[in-house]
Amino acid sequence: MKVRLALAALLPVCALAQLQTVVVDGGVERPLGLLYDVGSVWVGEPLEVRFRVRNVGTAPANLQTIGVVRSFASVAAGFFPGIYPALPCPLAPGATVDFTVRFAPEEAGAFSASLTVNVGSAILQGRGVAPVLVVAGGVERPLGALYDVGLVWVGDTLDVALRIRNAGKAAINLQTISVAGAGFSLNYPPLPYVVAPGASVDFTVRFAPGAAGAFPATLAVNGATAILRGTGVATPAVLVERDDGSTLPLRAGDALDFGRIERGGAVARRVRIENRSGGYLRITTIRIEGQAFSASGDLPVPALLDNGQSVRFEVRFSPQTAGLAEGSFEIDGRRFVLRGTGTEIPFPRPAIRIQPGVTASAQQGQLRIEFAEPSRAAGAGTLSVEFRSGVLGVAADPYIFFLPPSSRFAQFTVKEGDTRARFGDRDDITFQTGTTAGTLVFTARLGDVTEQLTAPVAPAPVGFDSVKALRSGSQIEVQIVGYDNVRTVSQMTFTFYDARDAALSPGPIKVDLAAKFRDHFETTAVGGAFALRVVFPIVGQVSDVVSLEVDTANSAGPTRSSRLRLP
């Protein structure tokens, strides 16, 4: 094989004495030298190369053999025999015969082969280029030798997504990408770009016709070319008129954004259609779609616009729900996006009002949520109460809550026009202050608004809810229900009286309760509440004891019960 190639190099096809081989390219004959480059072709797009053999001698001659043999430098067989005449083929002086060689690379890369005609030979070389794919809707399809991008309104742009995928086993070195033709431009990655086997690279061709008519262009990738074609269609300019008198031109696909407006509200934008084509333009249809979008007034169609003339119409955005709304409007098939965001109607700022005077322990109070103005919005909010203890070592008081629902959280509702929030059927809610000194923090959350009210529960002397005394046999049992909101009570003093309201000797009887109360408050979760029983054994006439008083004190001050008469 080496010998034959060497001979081929020494005896070029075109140099044979009697038979001369030329390349026929576009009807023009060109001499075939030792090396002929057929150029770049897309993989999958075969190229048929035509050769012509002429008898330039004065005697008849025979065309005996035509051969195409892959060279060692070629990545694969890219050149193949095409259409040959019947061999041997006698040629009279001056006669010719044509044959073809097909260049059909199966993958991207460089290819070469030896062409032999009788005893002469030439080297053929060419390059396969990975095909360009059009990507639309996630689907790839070959661009082909000719690709029509379609109709594009003058002034609009169309981007065609293209992709080169390396389906071969060798890397592709992407060295050149170009597009030549008015109205077309390219957006591609920096070159050179190496596409690994199995990988791909994307780029786009933009078609932006500056005038009506057909626009051809040539796309070249690593020397392989494809024809692109687009058509510009005369169309009016579409302009959004701003309040300040300026205009915003819209191209097909652009969005007219209405911004954010309250649900139930409405806003309109004026759109101007202006003929700048230089001739007449007919506007046939205007269509507005989208639940939140509508035409404000009649649409000016059909209309015949002379150059420079314009018509206007208004698009109205009136969202009935909160959230992003999208729609579109079309002018004779040109589609523009409509977009806007409906927002919730804001609630007025709530004000938390609690019943005056309810700032002490062991109380129930009413809480209301009021608005300075009738609410324009409807919805639900939450109310919570947090307790910040003012007693060292005490973190919580489980008796602080709303009731119902016996929880530190409650829901309320607001209807349009309300000046007060509703708690179920009521316009207030009851809360308990518990029996621990500290601070109540009420928080109302309504929409985006949060309001707080802080209500201190001041340290207070021991409170008696009830004091009862019962005679039982030879004893008197005193039952006390009360609370100590600072947890510092340590003793109680009992004074008994006779029927003449005279204190009985020996006078006040002190009972040390410090340890008992300390244990109670440390081991129970009842806030500062307590139930205490103290039994006084009596020898003698228990009935002579007719009343009693109880005194106690904590760090906030002293407490004395009312005079209690025994039953």
Next chain:
Amino acid sequence: MRNRILLSAIAVACLARAQAPETPRLSWLRDASGALRPLLGFAANSMAGPARESGVLSVASSGTWALAKTSRELIVFDPAGTEAGRLPAPDGTALFAFALDGEPAAALFPETGLLLLWSGGRFETAGWKPARDEEVLAVAGAISFLVRRGDAVWRVDRAVPDGRVTREQALPGVGAPALLRPDGSVLYVDGKDLVLRSPDAGEQRVELPGTATALNELAGDWVCVRLPDRQVAVSFSGAAPRVFELPGGER
């Protein structure tokens, strides 16, 4: 002599025995789901404790003892909150009465007319029934009834041994729901007002935060008023009537 006795009494009283403070328990209540729960704390600062019984139809408490009625049983709780008895009972609700000392007095089951009387620490069948043609609104200790006769409400006292009527008194102006207290006073609802009519016919009123649908004894001076969406505790003792909302209601 008198002085000697008192001196002696006080001398002993100096040796007072104080029990450890406890969590106050005001009463018992039936929550919105029909569960029986202890009512902890006191009226202005109360909290429902853990459920002790479900499917409760009626409950009342003197503040010490408590009576609860499920669909099939009558349950007695002693002052310590311990179940002291459980006995079969007819279907339906029950009306309860307590003595002045807080002990149970009677339980009436209106659907059957069965009357149980408390005697010797337990309930026994009375052996007679109130008149079946009268709607009994309330019952009070040994043994009085509030009954509706036509449009009027009467107090009818009966002898314990045989149910013989011993006294009848029309109570003009009294409407239902109503409660006959151990001290003979009558609580009744008049529109949105709760009215306390004393035995001397004097009246006190307090406006309720809703329309009352039922009354029952809660504890001592406190009665429980059930409203459509909640329960409140009401007391007429003290300088002015007091109304506090109770946990366990429903909205």
